[in-house]
Amino acid sequence: MERLSINAIVAKIEAEETFHAVSDDYSFTLKIDEYVPYVCGAVHDGHQFRKDLWDNCLHSEYDRWYEEDPETKNMVISHPILISGCDSRFEYDLNRDPENAVFDTAWGKQLWKNPLPEEEKVKSLQKHANFYKVVKALISKIEEKFGICVVYDMHSYNWQRWDREVPTWNLGTSNIDNDRFGEQVESWRQMLASIELPNNIKQTAKVNDTFQGNGYFLKFITNTFENTLVLATEIAKVYCDEYKQVIYPEVVAAVEQQLEALIPKHANDFYRKFKA
Numbered sequence: 555m556e557r558l559s560i561n562a563i564v565a566k567i568e569a570e571e572t573f574h575a576v577s578d579d580y581s582f583t584l585k586i587d588e589y590v591p592y593v594c595g596a597v598h599d600g601h602q603f604r605k606d607l608w609d610n611c612l613h614s615e616y617d618r619w620y621e622e623d624p625e626t627k628n629m630v631i632s633h634p635i636l637i638s639g640c641d642s643r644f645e646y647d648l649n650r651d652p653e654n655a656v657f658d659t660a661w662g663k664q665l666w667k668n669p670l671p672e673e674e675k676v677k678s679l680q681k682h683a684n685f686y687k688v689v690k691a692l693i694s695k696i697e698e699k700f701g702i703c704v705v706y707d708m709h710s711y712n713w714q715r716w717d718r719e720v721p722t723w724n725l726g727t728s729n730i731d732n733d734r735f736g737e738q739v740e741s742w743r744q745m746l747a748s749i750e751l752p753n754n755i756k757q758t759a760k761v762n763d764t765f766q767g768n769g770y771f772l773k774f775i776t777n778t779f780e781n782t783l784v785l786a787t788e789i790a791k792v793y794c795d796e797y798k799q800v801i802y803p804e805v806v807a808a809v810e811q812q813l814e815a816l817i818p819k820h821a822n823d824f825y826r827k828f829k830a
Contacts (some may be wrong), residue, residue, distance in 0.1 A: 555583075560684045564691040570699070571669055575799050577688075581641050581681040583687060587634040591700035591829075592821035593692065594657060596708045597648040597771050598623035600639040600709075606674065607645060608644035609742035610667050613660060616799055618644045621661060625806045626708040632814045633706075635696075637689065646678035648685055649709075649769035655682050686774060693779050702828040703782040704738070707771055711764060713790035714797070723747070726767020726786035730776060735783045738824050745816045752804050755792045764788065781828065 558566070558575040563584060566573050569830040575584040581601070603611070603623055627638040639648050644665065646655045656675050657665050696703040712718050727739055740763065747759035769787035775784050794807035 560687055563688050567688070567691045567695050569763050574613070575639065577642070577681075577684060579681055579684070582637065582639050582685050582688075584637045584692070585635070589696070589699055590634050590821070591696060591703055591825045592633075592634045592817065593696065593703060593705045594636045594708065594817070595705055595771060596623065596627040596630065596636070596638040597769075598639060598643055598709055599627040600643070603642045603647075604677075605682050607670075610670070611644070612664055612667055613644060618642050620712065620796060623708070624711040625801060626710055626789075627791070628806055629717060629724055629809045630706065630708055630812060630817070631810060633817060637685075637692065641681065646682050647770075648682060649771050650680055651770045651773075652679055655679060655770075679727070681789070689771075689775065690778060693775055693782055697779055697781055700825065700829065701781060702825060703704075703779070704777060704824045705730070705772075705782060705784040706817055707769070707784050707786045709765075709769075709788045710791050710793075712796050713792065716764070720764050721758040721760040721798065722751070722756060722790050722792060724764045724788040724790075725748075725759070725761045726769075726772070726788065727761055727763045728766040729773055730783060738783060738820070738827075739785070741823065742787075742820055745820055746787070749809065749812045749816070751792065751808055753802070755805065764775055775796045783824065791817060 555574045555576060557578055559578045563575055570589055572586050572729050576583045623643060630636055659665055693703055693808050725743055727738060743759045743761055750758060751757055765788055769786060772784040775782055794801045
């Protein structure tokens with residue numbers, strides 16, 4: 555793992571180098587072990603929270619953890635291209651557009667004791683911009699090399715807050731070309747439904763049941779690139795105790811081991827169908 559500037563990361567991508575890097579401000583990591591026609595992303599995996607913000611924040615560390623997507627990076631850690639956020643979405647949310655990425659309120663609760671100073675917002679939004687500069691360079695290179703790309707956009711959600719039965723996996727597809735990619739969405743849904751989890755966890759997979767795929771990561775890539783499909787993939791937090799902040803590593807491992815086989819299979823099928 556190297557610590558690299560944004561320009562150095564972009565240069566390595568443009569030169570098709572393989573590398574593991576953390577951005578020089580420690581806001582995200584990127585590993586490229588091999589150039590393949592698919593990318594894994596875990597934009598909400600991060601939990602870091604800049605110390606300058608601690609005293610002004612009304613939410614507790616647990617409040618922040620509860621709304622983040624812990625372990626989503628580890629679920630796709632085995633794949634050759636993985637980009638992942640390091641910072642908490644409570645500093646800035648990589649899955650929201652720049653105008654809305656820095657919260658004033660979060661999940662119905664005021665976030666700051668005092669209004670956030672403009673210079674603090676600028677620091678956070680610069681990290682948001684840096685991330686998307688690298689995303690643009692990365693997907694550009696994949697499309698240039700392979701003609702197409704599929705992005706597995708990994709998230710998790712708090713299933714126990716719902717007052718009805720919700721699926722183990724949800725795919726959000728409202729902002730993708732379903733006429734073009736509907737068959738690939740359904741094949742991915744079926745693969746997710748086939749995953750076997752320990753502890754008698756019920757396994758279901760649905761489309762647009764809890765979330766519709768309105769995140770900025772998906773929208774940015776979809777609106778910028780003609781031949782990239784982003785699959786917004788949400789797992790219910792069956793891999794942890796939402797209320798006690800306890801991770802179940804055996805469940806995380808089961809997901810990771812099965813996605814290690816399923817993602818390349820799905821990506822290879824996608825490539826064979828859509829390659830130029």
